[in-house]
Amino acid sequence: MNTHDPNMRPTIRQLDDASINRIAAGEVVERPASAVKELVENAIDAGARRVGIEIADGGKTLIRVTDDGCGMTADDLPLALSRHATSKIDGSDLLDIHSFGFRGEALPSLGAVARLTLQSRAKGHEAVELSVDGGHRGIAKPCALNGGTVVTLRDLFFATPARLKFLRTDRAEMQAISDTIKRLAMAEPSVGFTLRDVSGGNDRVTFRVEPEQGDLFDALRGRLARVMGSEFAENSLAIDAEREGFRLTGYAALPTYSRGTSVAQHLFVNGRPVRDKTLIGALRGAYQDFLSRDRHPAVALFVDCDPHKVDVNVHPAKSEVRFRDPGVVRGLIVTSLRHALANAGHRASTTVADATLNALRPEQVGPLGHTPQPLHQPRVYQMDRPSLGARQASYAAQAPAYFQPAPAYPAQHSGFAELGGSYSGRVVEPEAPQEPREDIIRKPLGAARGQVHENYIIAQTETGMVIVDQHAAHERLVYEKLKKQMAENGVAAQALLIPDVIDLSHDEAQRLLAVADDLSRMGLTVEAFGNGAIAVRETPAILGEVDSQGLIRDILDELDDLGESQLVQEKIEAILSRVACHGSIRSGRIMRAEEMNALLREMEATPHSGQCNHGRPTYVELRLTDIERLFGRS
Missing domain, CATH: 3.30.230.10 (Ribosomal Protein S5; domain 2)
Structure with missing residues (x-):
C-alpha cells in the first residue's frame, strides 16, 4: 500500500559512491562463495596457471586469493578499485565478451562491505599494495611480492552487519565455496587450484587439482x-x-x-x-x-x-x-x-557391479558379534589357483551326470530344467558338451548357462559372468520396438466429434499455437478459435479419453517453466512403456537355453538395453577377478 502523501514532493538525491558500492555489493556478493567466485574469475582472466584460495570461518573473517597471473602496476590498482573500470572490454560491444568478468564491479563492491587489501606486481614493475576499508580507500605503498596478485578480504559484510544474519553456518558456507571452486576447476582444466581452510590457526587442504595436460x-x-x-x-x-x-x-x-x-x-x-x-x-x-x-x-x-x-x-x-x-x-x-x-548400446555403468560385489562381500564377525580389527597379515589358503587347462580338466571330471526326468516331474516344470536336473529319475550320460561354444562366450553378454528363480539368466563370458533380469531386459526390448514402429508410422490421432474449446489469455494462446506443429506430430491438433480461445480437434489415440483442458494447462505450465514442452510425448511413451511391461517375458517363466541366448543377442543389438524403462539396470556383469576376490583367491 502506498502511504506517501501526494501533496509532498520527494527530493531526488545523488547517492555517494560508498552507498552505490554497497548497493552493488548486494547484487554481486550474496555470500562468501560469491566473493570467492569473483576473485578467482579475475585470477583466471589474468592468465593465472595456479590459483590458491585460503578461507577462514567459512569466508566470513578471511578470504585470500593468490595467483601467478600478469599482475598490475601502481597506476592500475586505483582503477581496479573504481566502479565500472575494467580491462576486459572497451565498451564498444557489450556482447563481444571473451572473459569471465567484464562489469568492473567486483573489487569496489567488495571493498565497500569488507576490508580489502590488493597486492600485485606486473612483470618489469615493483610490487605495490592498496587497501580499502569499508569504502574508504588508502594510499598505494610498496610491498614484497614476487609476481602475480594477492587479494585479501577480511571481515566480510562488517560495513553491512545486517547481511551477516542471513549467512549460514561456517560449514555450509565452506561447502558452497568448495562447490564454486570445483565448477571453475572444471571450466579451466589447464589451471591448478588449491583450497585451504585456515580456520582457528589450522592449515588444511580441502581441495587440490594440478593443471591437466593433453588435448x-x-x-x-x-x-x-x-x-x-x-x-x-x-x-x-x-x-x-x-x-x-x-x-x-x-x-x-x-x-x-x-x-x-x-x-x-x-x-x-x-x-x-x-x-x-x-x-x-x-x-x-x-x-x-x-x-x-x-x-x-x-x-x-x-x-x-x-x-x-x-x-x-x-x-x-x-x-x-x-x-x-x-x-x-x-x-x-x-x-x-x-x-x-x-x-x-547395452552398456551399463560399472557402479552396478560394484554395488553388487559390496552386497555379496561377507562381513567378518568376531566373538559376540563384534567386528574384528583388520588383520595385517594376508590370508593363507591351501592351494593357489590352477591354470586354465587344469581347471577345464577338473571341471570335466567333476561334472555331475544328467538326470532323466521321471514322468511325474516333467522337465519343463522343474526349476533345474535347463541344467538337466529333476527331483527323481535315472542317471544318464550327457548328450551334449557342457561348455558353451567359444564364439558365443566371446559375445559381450556371453552364453546362457542357466536360469535361477525363474527370472534371472546366468551367462558366462570370457572374463566373468553376467546376471540378467529377464523381465526388465525384455521390457526394454519391446519398448524400443514400439517406439521404432511409432517413429516409422507416426502417432495415430483420433478426431473429436465435438472439438474441445478452451478459453485462454491472448499470451497463453499465442505460446501454445507457436508449438502447434510439434504437438500435431504427437497427435494433438489445436487451432485458434478467436479471442484467445483455442480448439482441440484431435488427441493421440493411444491415450484414450483425454482431459483436454487439463492437458493444455499442463503444457502451458511446462512452456513457462522450461521454454518447451515434452508432456504429450512423455504421456505417449509412458503408455508404450506400460504396454511393453505387460507384453514382455514375465517373471516366473522358465526359458529354454536357445531363448535365453536369443534374448542376450537381442540385448547386444538394441540401444539402451542396459537399463529398463525406469533407469534401473537390466544386467550385472561380474568379472572373474572380482568373483575370485570374494572367495579370497586373489
Whole structure:
C-alpha cells in the first residue's frame, strides 16, 4: 500500500559512491562463495596457471586469493578499485565478451562491505599494495611480492552487519565455496587450484587439482575424474557435436549412473558455469526416455559459440544467459546426447557391479558379534589357483551326470530344467558338451548357462559372468520396438466429434499455437478459435479419453517453466512403456537355453538395453577377478 502523501514532493538525491558500492555489493556478493567466485574469475582472466584460495570461518573473517597471473602496476590498482573500470572490454560491444568478468564491479563492491587489501606486481614493475576499508580507500605503498596478485578480504559484510544474519553456518558456507571452486576447476582444466581452510590457526587442504595436460578431451576427462570422481569418468560418454555455429562438448553419464538430485549437472556456456532453463530442459528431454522423474543424469557439458549468439549480461552474478536462438541449442543437446546413448548400446555403468560385489562381500564377525580389527597379515589358503587347462580338466571330471526326468516331474516344470536336473529319475550320460561354444562366450553378454528363480539368466563370458533380469531386459526390448514402429508410422490421432474449446489469455494462446506443429506430430491438433480461445480437434489415440483442458494447462505450465514442452510425448511413451511391461517375458517363466541366448543377442543389438524403462539396470556383469576376490583367491 502506498502511504506517501501526494501533496509532498520527494527530493531526488545523488547517492555517494560508498552507498552505490554497497548497493552493488548486494547484487554481486550474496555470500562468501560469491566473493570467492569473483576473485578467482579475475585470477583466471589474468592468465593465472595456479590459483590458491585460503578461507577462514567459512569466508566470513578471511578470504585470500593468490595467483601467478600478469599482475598490475601502481597506476592500475586505483582503477581496479573504481566502479565500472575494467580491462576486459572497451565498451564498444557489450556482447563481444571473451572473459569471465567484464562489469568492473567486483573489487569496489567488495571493498565497500569488507576490508580489502590488493597486492600485485606486473612483470618489469615493483610490487605495490592498496587497501580499502569499508569504502574508504588508502594510499598505494610498496610491498614484497614476487609476481602475480594477492587479494585479501577480511571481515566480510562488517560495513553491512545486517547481511551477516542471513549467512549460514561456517560449514555450509565452506561447502558452497568448495562447490564454486570445483565448477571453475572444471571450466579451466589447464589451471591448478588449491583450497585451504585456515580456520582457528589450522592449515588444511580441502581441495587440490594440478593443471591437466593433453588435448581438450584428455585434459577435461582427467579434471572431471578428480572433481566428480573416477566413477563418473568411467561411466560417462564423450560428447562432441556442432550445429549452426554452436558446439557441444563434454561428458554425459550413462542412465544407470544417475543421481537423486541435480547436483551432478554442470553446464557451461563459453566456459562460464551457468544455470539456464533452456539447457536444463534440454537435458531432461534427452534423458526422459531412460530415467524416472525422481532420478537425474550426471553431466558436464560445454556449449561454445560466437559471443554475439548469447547474452551473458542478464544478471549481475552472470549465472544466467540468454540465447539468441534457444531452439538450436536445445536440439543440439537432445540429439547429441541421444545419439551418444544409442551408440553406448547395452552398456551399463560399472557402479552396478560394484554395488553388487559390496552386497555379496561377507562381513567378518568376531566373538559376540563384534567386528574384528583388520588383520595385517594376508590370508593363507591351501592351494593357489590352477591354470586354465587344469581347471577345464577338473571341471570335466567333476561334472555331475544328467538326470532323466521321471514322468511325474516333467522337465519343463522343474526349476533345474535347463541344467538337466529333476527331483527323481535315472542317471544318464550327457548328450551334449557342457561348455558353451567359444564364439558365443566371446559375445559381450556371453552364453546362457542357466536360469535361477525363474527370472534371472546366468551367462558366462570370457572374463566373468553376467546376471540378467529377464523381465526388465525384455521390457526394454519391446519398448524400443514400439517406439521404432511409432517413429516409422507416426502417432495415430483420433478426431473429436465435438472439438474441445478452451478459453485462454491472448499470451497463453499465442505460446501454445507457436508449438502447434510439434504437438500435431504427437497427435494433438489445436487451432485458434478467436479471442484467445483455442480448439482441440484431435488427441493421440493411444491415450484414450483425454482431459483436454487439463492437458493444455499442463503444457502451458511446462512452456513457462522450461521454454518447451515434452508432456504429450512423455504421456505417449509412458503408455508404450506400460504396454511393453505387460507384453514382455514375465517373471516366473522358465526359458529354454536357445531363448535365453536369443534374448542376450537381442540385448547386444538394441540401444539402451542396459537399463529398463525406469533407469534401473537390466544386467550385472561380474568379472572373474572380482568373483575370485570374494572367495579370497586373489
